Amino acid sequence: MNKPIRKAILPVAGLGTRFLPATKAVPKEMLTIVDRPIIQYVVDEARAAGIEHIVFVTGRNKQVIEDHFDMAYELEDTLKARNKTAALELLEKHRPVPGATSFTRQQAPLGLGHAIWCARDIIGNEPFAILLPDVIIKSQVSCLKQMVDLYQNTGGNIIAVEEVPEDQTDQYGIVELDGELGANAHKISNMVEKPAPGTAPSNLMITGRYILQPEIFDLLSNQGKGAGGEIQLTDSMLALMKEQHFASLKFEGRSYDCGNKAGFLSANIAFGMDDPKLARELVPFMEEIIRKPLAAE
Template structure:
């Protein structure tokens, strides 16, 4: 059984939920306090043991490439001013085996994954979506890799969501729990209406695939939104080889919408050594102001 060494990070979306900020700036470069969201994803991959990462990008995404590239002028400036901690932060972003492929047209997540077929070759690999930041003692990507070592099968991450929110996700129809947190799956449904959702277990942006997923993607017709849906290809793959679902019990931060992004900034800000004390004091002060305003109504 081949080792999982490679990861795909799709980053070709238009980021319309963050307009006008994303008119010229890649959504994946929006910061959580002082670090771009995509850097959290890359760091999770590296902590999980991934060796090579390909980012599937699109137009107006050059800022991602620039972020992970060296900046000799900046590094020389920081060196001259003896700002060693800042210099280390900058240099850490370049010490990565990172590659870029451009998706010429936004044809959906499934098409973005298929774009990286030549990079992956005949190997198992992971797909990591930038809208979901995951926290757990063992990185979620590593949890999927550990499951693969046991089963040799494609495995994706799921998490329980409120039933009324199932229309936002791909949802699984589980058949049996083969071991704690690991499910056999009857079918995978893309964004079902709550009345039709087979469960509350939603797919949450981390996948481990055998290379056979590419054949499934090539045979998947455009679905919802006239896009090639990855969930549809997974359901097709499940007809020829087992696809497992692993339930994630850690913390998930959805940074793909404004409110989730703001929430995550506050939560990370309350832990950030440079701003946590000021932010905590500010939140307390703001809470008192809002309480006073409410009492006057």
């Protein structure tokens, strides 16, 4: 029987330079999609998958993330005094239970692999999930829950993937497949980071959701610097692939890369349209905006 996936790592130490000056004092993970910070969507996805403990790997100036998932006594007392029951219930809904979060510091920007390695003692000797907080996924069933369901049948290591246009594969990490494992699931034989145009082994990009076995930590401990002079998670996954099973899951849903401005704005529109009241206000505005350049032509 496969060990359950109880813990997840969220690496949140990045500087968010693409959103300066907004991220000078506010972590990029706390920028809002409609009415929730980006990080809240990712945590909600993890909790919907049955994750019991979330490890945030932080850096300097990230204290507000910890505060967001803590109690706000003054605010809650004020809401109680004003009988704002709905607002209180909303805060309680999104607050983790005591002991369900840990925060550890990545003291230098040495790459994603190093950030994951920083959580090794908290994760221990059990499989775990990784959710990159730049990516939020809109789906009926939590993307990570879909991955956990596959893991329960296959064990090993799972990577979430989604299709990208053939002419864009050079912008992403791409998986190479080697046989089907079930609906939308395949065995992975290789991963290629930003393959040259026309050389990609598939059109399936790595989305930023992983289930990995704890042996990855030993590999990361001895992992030298790779691309960009950083310790790359992909390098250790390729080494682990020689010893363990890796599978891809083409999940049902759509991802939004909130690490870039177009993805961030797209996510705001997509999630905003889920609210009927907002949708009624947004649609006429978007139609007006779209018509303007056409009229100018």
